[in-house]
Amino acid sequence: xIDGTIALPALVPVDLVLSERHLLQxxxxxxxxxxxxxxxxxxxxxxxxxxxRETDIAxxxxxxxxxxDRLEPSMGERPxxxxxxxxxxxxxxxx
Numbered sequence: 001x002i003d004g005t006i007a008l009p010a011l012v013p014v015d016l017v018l019s020e021r022h023l024l025q026x027x028x029x030x031x032x033x034x035x036x037x038x039x040x041x042x043x044x045x046x047x048x049x050x051x052x053r054e055t056d057i058a059x060x061x062x063x064x065x066x067x068x069d070r071l072e073p074s075m076g077e078r079p080x081x082x083x084x085x086x087x088x089x090x091x092x093x094x095x
Contacts, residue, residue, distance in 0.1 A: 016040045021047075 018024065021042050040049040046058040 020044050
């Protein structure tokens with residue numbers, strides 16, 4: 001019989017974007033069981049949680065900037081802002 005409840009332990013894959021970490025507690029069920037948060041971004045901390053493993057997005061951004069700054073002198077002249085390094089394919093590309 002379906003009564004609108006989920007038997008625990010259960011794993012429910014849900015993507016979440018939350019402003020504050022304490023809001024995760026809204027998703028923890030009353031009673032026994034463990035909740036594994038799949039793909040949660042906590043914006044106030046700039047942290048990404050994937051299956052209880054956390055990544056500091058701000059630290060990744062800082063490391064990327066440091067790498068770019070170290071490599072930039074060997075890259076030659078930088079293209080203008082109007083030039084994009086991204087390749088964009090459209091229907092006309094294959095015409």
